Amino acid sequence: MTDPALIETLKSLVEPGKVLTDAESLEAFGKDWTKHFAPAPQAIVFPKSIEQVQAIVRWANEHKVALVPSGGRTGLSAAAVAANGEVVVSFDYMNQILDFNEFDRTVVCQPGVVTEQLQNFAEEQGLYYPVDFASAGSSQIGGNIGTNAGGIKVIRYGMTRNWVAGMKVVTGTGELLELNKDLIKNATGYDMRQLFIGAEGTLGFVVEATMRLDRAPQNLTAMVLGAADFDSIMPVLHAFQNKLDLTAFEFFSDKALAKVMARGDVPPAFETDCPFYALLEFEASTEEVANAALETFEHCVEQGWVLDGVMSQSEQQLQNLWKLREYISETISHWTPYKNDISVTVSKVPAFLHDIDEIVGKHYPDFEIVWFGHIGDGNLHLNILKPESLTKDEFFAKCATVNKWVFEIVQKYNGSISAEHGVGMTKRDYLHYSRSAAEIGYMKAIKAVFDPNGIMNPGKIFAE
Amino acid sequence: MTDPALIETLKSLVEPGKVLTDAESLEAFGKDWTKHFAPAPQAIVFPKSIEQVQAIVRWANEHKVALVPSGGRTGLSAAAVAANGEVVVSFDYMNQILDFNEFDRTVVCQPGVVTEQLQNFAEEQGLYYPVDFASAGSSQIGGNIGTNAGGIKVIRYGMTRNWVAGMKVVTGTGELLELNKDLIKNATGYDMRQLFIGAEGTLGFVVEATMRLDRAPQNLTAMVLGAADFDSIMPVLHAFQNKLDLTAFEFFSDKALAKVMARGDVPPAFETDCPFYALLEFEASTEEVANAALETFEHCVEQGWVLDGVMSQSEQQLQNLWKLREYISETISHWTPYKNDISVTVSKVPAFLHDIDEIVGKHYPDFEIVWFGHIGDGNLHLNILKPESLTKDEFFAKCATVNKWVFEIVQKYNGSISAEHGVGMTKRDYLHYSRSAAEIGYMKAIKAVFDPNGIMNPGKIFAE
The missing domain is CATH 3.30.43.10 (Uridine Diphospho-n-acetylenolpyruvylglucosamine Reductase, domain 2)
Known part of the structure; x- marks a missing residue:
């Protein structure tokens, strides 16, 4: 070739x-x-x-x-x-942190800087880079920008988009653009920086990015709560959001927890079995905040939404509670799961999840559905484990049908077929479930502006 | 016609x-x-x-x-x-709030909804719409989006961009696009919502917008500090940012304060005369936070950066301290000022301001320069008062020269010729001081995609 x-x-x-x-x-x-x-x-x-x-x-x-x-x-x-x-x-050889400004709290990164490298650098300065997710140890800033990476702290800190102060890109014609010059306020026409964020390299390449840092969070504290049913998760979220600035609000099902517990290397949160669990995190910066969290927990128990719960009392306990959520993905990978990363607005989550459970359960009662995700931002990770009775090929053939149902339900609820993993090639043919023909037409026209010869990552997001 | x-x-x-x-x-x-x-x-x-x-x-x-x-x-x-x-x-007759969702904390607005109408609506729900500025009583959401309005709380809450969950736009061909569907996470290609924000109506019209609300701030508290000189303002900002989540950090000069005090309707903050003043605001949600603010203030006094200061003890005092800053613009309007709205990154502010003071002072020693602005985000409002000895025409002829110096200095410091007021027609001919020829070329090409016949607000941002 x-x-x-x-x-x-x-x-x-x-x-x-x-x-x-x-x-x-x-x-x-x-x-x-x-x-x-x-x-x-x-x-x-x-x-x-x-x-x-x-x-x-x-x-x-x-x-x-x-x-x-x-x-x-x-x-x-x-x-x-x-x-x-x-x-x-x-971009493996363009992997240096080039500059740091303590007053602007900005770090100039080459695109190959690894997420964790930036997180650690921030920590050394007494600051914080808040975008965090499972692959932070190997993902690079350029890729994070290309996919507008999200992760587990979006409810408080937003996506990667929020942390890009400015960037240099090389367009599809080889031109170098310096976008936004790291300014906080800049009302001089179209913010093309935003176009390149999440464009998956189809408009040009990010060759330098100035990333913002935040102050370091104080005394991060997690709670794991056992919910009476899925519908109880939403009022729990609402109750805590009214009292606290949450840094995370994750959920997982009993099936997800059971798989993690079966590993034997994570201490249980508590004894009570519940169908769903929420993991929330906040800065217990003062005793008053911690008390507000406990009062809200008690309120949720009184309302019958929450059956049991625990609050971390140490950094070690915080880490252990997070493992209950963070180990899920790797743990279930042994069951060759069908995976889908989808989102709706937060208020639609219960009905949306119910619809998917129902249609899959009706047609494939032997499928084990494992739900988890970033429910505080409407982002659900749907996982279906392969039954032992099916071969891989049989399973994935059936999953192709599931895919169609899922995307139809996404469309019904006006959601997104890709919450944070991007479109790439795997979801390209389903894009019309989330974006109108007119939108896709405009996207292609924008690509032609920046990449007239169609050489920049062609065939990604949409067909050539 | x-x-x-x-x-x-x-x-x-x-x-x-x-x-x-x-x-x-x-x-x-x-x-x-x-x-x-x-x-x-x-x-x-x-x-x-x-x-x-x-x-x-x-x-x-x-x-x-x-x-x-x-x-x-x-x-x-x-x-x-x-x-x-x-x-x-x-859009005066499309001025209704159409929907509110307490779980998503979103409000669906027609474009003619007045900013203050949204702020009040949020307050009625126990929530908060944080974008605020002098014209909030008449500016409309559609216009706010078109200019990506900023204002006095940007340091904490960001620009209007941060609060647009989704929107419907009519493009220059009359097509209706529903952009982002109010999702928090949506990785399905180019985020065209971002393009329309700040586009000044040149790509299409915003016909509906879903705006996010935040929790209501708790016990907002302001401090006014008198600084020893301008260079002391920056370490003061830095010291407070390291200890508190500031909701505002404004500054103004002694000349600005003198004009406001001469009105006779605002109580003075304190007696000590200082060349520059900072107004900062934070949520004194607990006594510990208020104490941290006082300790930081004392540290700033010990360092010689701050000569005097006051902290609001009541809502009334908070309002009065804000008047010292907010009344400036209206008060100096009687002197027919030359005005410019510019920005640089925060760390460059002192050198930038010094350069402008120097060149204007050297050539026009009779010009009174009044500085104020949102220094926490690098946005300075430069005002030069007309000397009584000059006619309007004479004054503005000289100011045309000042304009050129200012924009040359903006360019030298890699700043923005328009921090938050937009380009429109007044700054169209100066756009090249902030955006490269290549960028302007791409902007024009993007406009042609959405508005092929050039009928949408032509001649704004760039010449037809």
Whole structure:
């Protein structure tokens, strides 16, 4: 698939050894965490400067070669998969923190800075980078921006979008744009920074980003509550939101908890069995705040919404309570689950979840549905475990039908077919369940503005 | 200028009496708070529904008539001025709050809802709409979105952008788009909602917006501090930000304060004369927070940054301290001031302000410079009072030179020529000081995508 003469011209644009074409590299850098598409790039290139990125993009335009940006490759939608002879542009060698300003609380990052690297840097400054999720140890800032990464603290801190003060991008024509210049207030026309956030590399590549930091949270404290039924979760959320500034409000089902408990390495929160659990977190910055949390808990028990609960009294206990939620995804991966990442507005969550439970239960009573997610922001992770009686192929054939039901219900509730994992290739064909034909038309026209030759991550979000 | 036959066809699209062409209406609805352009629209139309807005836009495309959206007409950049025979589309009859959801904390607003109407509605629900500024009593939500309005609480709550959960827009072709569907998490391609926010009506019209509310702030408390010099303001901001979640951090100069005190209707904060003052606000939700504020104040005095200070002990005192800052703009309007609304990153503010003071003072020693602004977000309002010895024309001729210096210094510090007032027509010719030629080119191309016939508020942000 690789054209040797073409690759030689690419090599001339970067440092020696920074173009790889061996089979192992093509395999490794051609994919993300999804497994549905076979990686087939023709080369991997590792720029070390913005100028080299620009040169690569100009080269790609000249030779009509498609480019795929590559960060930590932890994506779950195949947005960073190169399955069609593309050249992968890896930002692994543009991974430095370039500057820090304590007054502006900003950090200038190259796109290859790993999320955890930024989190740790912030901590060293006595500050906080609040976007956090399971893959923080390998995901990169450029990829976070490309997918507008969310995670477990969105209810308080919002998505990655909220933390991008400014950025430099190289568009599909190789032009360098400096977007927003790190300003808080800037009313000078269209905020194109926002367009590139969540664009999955289809408009251009993020080559530098100034990220904001926040003050460090004080005495983070978690509660795990056992709910009488799913419908009780919503008034519990409401009651706590009226009293506290929550930093997280997660939920998981008894089935999810049972799988985690079966591991044997996490202490139980409490003895009472409940059908659903909520994990909430807040800053117990003063005793008054902690008391308000306890009073609200008691109110929820009196109302019959909550059957039992526990509040962390130490950093260790905080970590242990979080494990009940954070270990779910990895734990259930052994059951080859069908997974879907969807959202609706918070108030619609109970009816939405009920509809999906009902239709799946009716047609496939042997399917075990494991729900968990960021319920404080309406983002549900639907997981269906493969019954032992089915082969993988049989199971995923049935799941294709489930997919259609789920997206129809998403559409019915005016929700999103992808809450935080992006569209990439895995959800491309379902985009019309969430976006109108007119919207998709405008999106394609915007892409043509920034990428007239269609070389920037083509086939992602929508078909070429 | 009005074409009677054409206007008849327009009248057929809306309710009887909802097209005005009398001289008084043309004058009133053809302008905003700027005075630089003579209003000259050919008609004013008042749609009452989204369908009517779509019909008007289709009509405008058919007849190649330019449209200017019109809200509270409180703009300061002439973005809502119709000076060239346009038809003004006023949203005065689309001014209803349509829905409220207590779980999502969202309010569905028609574009003509007045900011204060939304603020009051939120208060009635025990919640809070945090975007606030001098013209909140007449500005409308549609206009706020069009200019991404900021104001006095941005340091804590951000701009209007942060509070738009979703919106319906009519594009320049008359298509209706429902953008983001009020979701918190939605990773389905380009977030076009963000493009329309701050677009000054040049891409389409906002015809409905779902705005988020926040919990009501608790026991808002203000401090006014007298600073030893301007350079001391920044470490004071830094010290307080490290200890408190500030809801505001404003500043003003002794000259600004003197004008307000001369009114005689505001009690002084304290006796000590200082060259600069800071007004900061926070939620004194517990005694511990109030104590942390007092300790920080004492630290600032010990460091020599602060000479005197006062903390509000009552709602009345809070209001009175805010008057010291909020009355400035109206008070100095009697001196026919040259005004400019500019921003840089927070850490650059002292050097930036110094440069402007120096060049203006050197060339025009008789000019009285009055500084105030939202220093916590880097947004400065520069005001120069007209010396009595100069006529208006002489003064504004000299100010044209000042303008150029100011924008050159903005460019030097990588700032924004318009922090929150927008570009409109008044700053259109200076846009290149803040945005590169490439960026302006992309903006024009984006406009062509949504408004191929160039009928949506043409000549605003950039020349046609």
